[in-house]
Every structure is written in structure tokens, then in C-alpha cells.
Amino acid sequence: ARVNAKDNMWLTPLHRAVASRSEEAVQVLIKHSADVNARDKNWQTPLHVAAANKALKCAEIIIPMLSSVNVSDRGGRTALHHAALNGHVEMVNLLLAKGANINAFDKKDRRALHWAAYMGHLEVVALLINHGAEVTCKDKKGYTPLHAAASNGQINIVKHLLNLGVEIDEMNIYGNTALHIACYNGQDSVVNELIDYGANVNQPNNNGFTPLHFAAASTHGALCLELLVNNGADVNIQVKLAFYLFSFTLSYFAYLRSLETAVTSTASL
Template sequence: MDQDAVRLLVKVTQEGDFSQLLKLFQSCGPSACQLVHLGRSGDSLLHHAARHGRLDFLHFLIGDVGMELEVCNLDYKRPLHEAASMGHTACVSYLLRRGARVDCLKKADWTPLMMACTRRNLDLIQELIQHSADPLLKNKDGWNAFHIACREGDPGVVRYLLTAAPDVWRTESKTRRTPLHTAAMHGCEEVVQILLERCGYTPDAKDSCGVTPFMDAARNGHVSVARLLLAKHQASPTAADTLGAQTVHHVAVTGQEEALHFLVRELNVDVNQRATGMQLTALHYAAKEGHVSTIKTLLDLGANIHAQDKKRRTALHMASIGQHADAVRTLLQLGLDDSQDASGITARQHAKKPHIMHLFD
């Protein structure tokens, strides 16, 4: 079959023109039945039909033409992956009734259930579970379907998975992140509430970098979730990660100023608290990232503009190292003088770009 005919078959499948598909199969003859891997992705017509929710096409291609149900594309996706990832419940049901493997794996070890959990579609997830999909299976990153559901934040899906598999929450990714980390990071407050009520997570459980769910919530600006973790989970606002950085430092890195006010004004966290490793303050972190507004907020909250880290570097050094002209200009205007660090290097010397170096003139 020539490429023009193949492209036309794909086009009518995507667009859902079933009568045209029948005509093309009649005109192409037996060669149309041999079509498997089409285009760069290696998708078959079944992949296209499943992705676009064309149930009548699936009936025809599988039931009448006899195309292989478990055909894989170049990412090892089956038609069931495609239907699940796009939320087409009727297509998923049909493929399962025809005998599709419910826990087939695509590249990176994703199952159809994992892909279904990227959609807020409880009926679809129930259909897969009722056909014995295993929510405890993990992908290459160590995530199971529950991690993904907690990221998406649908309370109904989370409750259902906890009912269907009560131990599904007892899981960590390869970087030791729990579903509670995931829900907190993405600001899924109602899901966090469910997890705190129904699951036995240890307060301030740390991932492989030492990050807690409270840190995740605060550094992503989800102050209401951080409050919930404080009230219901005894989270510590001063827990430190593996580098000795506390939540106030993480929040300075991401420039979340509401969270800074929350930590310093409401929780009385020391704005000049140093990370135990390099003795960096929140001001150092904000300057290195070039967050001018955050620098000003920290100073308003009582940050010491002259604070030095373990190498005697000030925030001005950090802004120069990060090559952030606006931050350098701001710190100079606020009265911070250039100085040598412990190695005898000035902030100006850290600047690599001429327009930043000129700011020191």
C-alpha cells in the first residue's frame, strides 16, 4: 500500500469518518489488513482509533478485520494505553472485553491504570480495577497509580483507590517520595486532608534529599496546605534537608513571598536562620536566584543584608555568581558594598558578563 493511502487511512480514523474507512479497506484489499506500524511513532490504526475514542472503528478493526489487540508502537504502548490515557471509558471497556491485558506495560513501565489516573475519570479507573488492574505496580521511577492520582488531586479517585487497595498509600518512589509529598507539592488540599485522615504517614517523612511534605507545600506557595500539615500532622517548620536547608531557605529559592510572611510573621521562624552546610541565609538563596522582590521582602522581614556564609560571601556575591543584574543593582542600591570572600574574590570578579561588571563602577 502506498504512503498516500496509509496517510488517508490514518486521517479518516482520527476524524471518525467510518464510511470512508470502509471504502478505503474495500479499495485497498487484503494489504490494508497487514498495516501495523505507521509513521515515526509506530502507531497502528488501532492506536489512532483508541486515542480518539472511535469505538466503532475498534469494533471493525478488531472484530471484522482481525487486527492484533496487543499491537505495540515504538514506545510499547498498546491501544489500551491510548484509550486509558485519553479517558475513553467505552473504548477501554471494549478492549478489556476482547481480552486486552489490563496491566500491560509501555515504555518506563506505565500501566493503563497509571495513565487513567492522569485523568479525573472515576468510571474509567473503576472499570480497570474491576478487571483486576493492580494499583500497587510501580513504574521505572517507583510511582504507582496512587502517586499519580494524588498529583492530579481528585478526592473521589483517591478515596476509591484507598477502598479498593487499602495499602496502596504505603509506597515510596525511588527518591523516597510518598503520595503525601506529591499531593502537598501540587497543592491538592482536599487530598492531603484525606491522606492525613486515612493513612499512617510519619510526620515530616523525608525524601532522599531530606525534603518534607511541609517544605514541598511551602516552597510551591501552597500556604493553606502547609497550615493543614501543621495543624493535623505536627509538621515542623524548621526541619532541615540533607544540605541543612530549612523551609525558609526553600521558600526563598522559589520566591514564594506569601509563604515567607507565613513562616516569619506567623510561625516566628528566624529569617536569618542559616543552612547548616554552607551557612547560607534565605537572603543568599534569593540573591543567587535573582528574586529582586523576594530580596526586598526578606529585608522587610528583618534579614541581615551583611550576613556572610561559610566562605564569607554576601548576598551580593551570590547575585553575581548567578549573573543576575537586577539583583546586583538592587543590593548595591540598598547599600551593600563589594568585598572579598575568603578566597579574596570580590562580587565584581564573580560577574562574568560586562553589563553586570559595570554596575560596580
């Protein structure tokens, strides 16, 4: 049998062995000259697959044979991105110890910290920050880890980042703060936390819209509306709402789709 034969997804036996966390199979395949740098259709190597599948022992076998642990897949994600996205603390530790670039960014300029924050992996978030991850990093749309956590309702991540002193009213390229984003997505616990921490409830974005407008536009923002009004939101601010909400909805759902697509295309088999 050809040790580096690829299936219809361009996966080799080594990819499959790593995905099943079979150290013995990995060792046998490598002994018979399996290509540790082989890429599948998503340009993912066996290390990407190991990182996504918590195959720690397999990664330990493969890494010494690699020239770099920072190879990126089709989406620009490294093994560290995949480990962070999936919340694998020990794998993150291993990759960092082996020289993983903690601030490597994918094709949308998202770091491992963005993904860990979005998915709510607090231990990974803390580990990355303790190893020097840039807490204020922004992706191409200006979203910070705080924006990412707020958008997905990850209250523990939001609390952790706020306790570290990140700028609570930091804006993305549209001028939206974490409070805008949490309100639009109906993340009332995050909204409550942000308000308690001093977020500006009347902060206008680039088009003059405040978090109150976003809560009003949301199909699940009733409690957010109440929280804002009870904490000083100006109900008299008027803007040309209909056009902007349409354009914002399109851009925001495009952002969410990009996150969901990336999550579903992670290297788990």
C-alpha cells in the same frame, strides 16, 4: 485483555484510568483484579498518579485497598509529596486523614512542606503546618522551607513562614541564609521582605561571603544590591570572590537542577 498489562513506561490501565480521573474505569479495573500496587518505571503506583493529577475520587476508591499510603517512588517521594508539589489541597487533606506521614522525606531529605513552599502553594503550606509539619525541617544540603521559598521567589510563603517565627538567618550547610539565596537569584521582593523582617544583611557564610557578594555575582541582582546597600550592607568586606563564586554557582545550580528534575518527573502523565 490482560488487566495488569504494562506499556513501555510500565504503566498499567489502572495508572492511565487514574491519570484521566475516570472513577468508572478505575472501579471496573479493580473489579477485574487490577493491581492497585503496580509500579511504573519511576516506581510510582496509581496512588502517586492520583495525588499528582488531583484524582480525588479515584484515590478514595484505591486507598482502602492499600496497606499503606506512604509507599515511596524511585525518588523517595510519597503520594503526599506529589499532592503538595502540585498544590492539591483536598488530596493533601485526604492523604493526611488516611495516615500519610506528614514528615516523610524523599531521597534528598525533602519533605512535602519543602515542595509546597518551593512551588508557592500557600494553602497547602498552611495545611501541612497546621497538621504538625516541622517548619524547621532541613534537606541533605540544609535547606529549610524558607530557603526553598526564597530561592523561587515565593513571597507569600516567605511572609507566612516569617509570621510563624521561623529563624530568618538559619543557614544551610554552606552557611547561606535565605537572604543569600534570594540575592543570588535576583528575588528582589523576597530580599525586601527579609530585610524588613530583620535579616542580617552582613551575615557571612562559611567562606565569609555576605548577601552583597551574592547580589553582585548575580546576573539579575541589581535591585537586590541597591536594597542591601540602602539597608546597611557593608560594601568594604573583601574576600577571595572569584574562586568561591565559581564553586557556589556550581553547587547552587546543581540544587536547582535537582528541584527541576523532581518537578518534571512528578506523577502527572
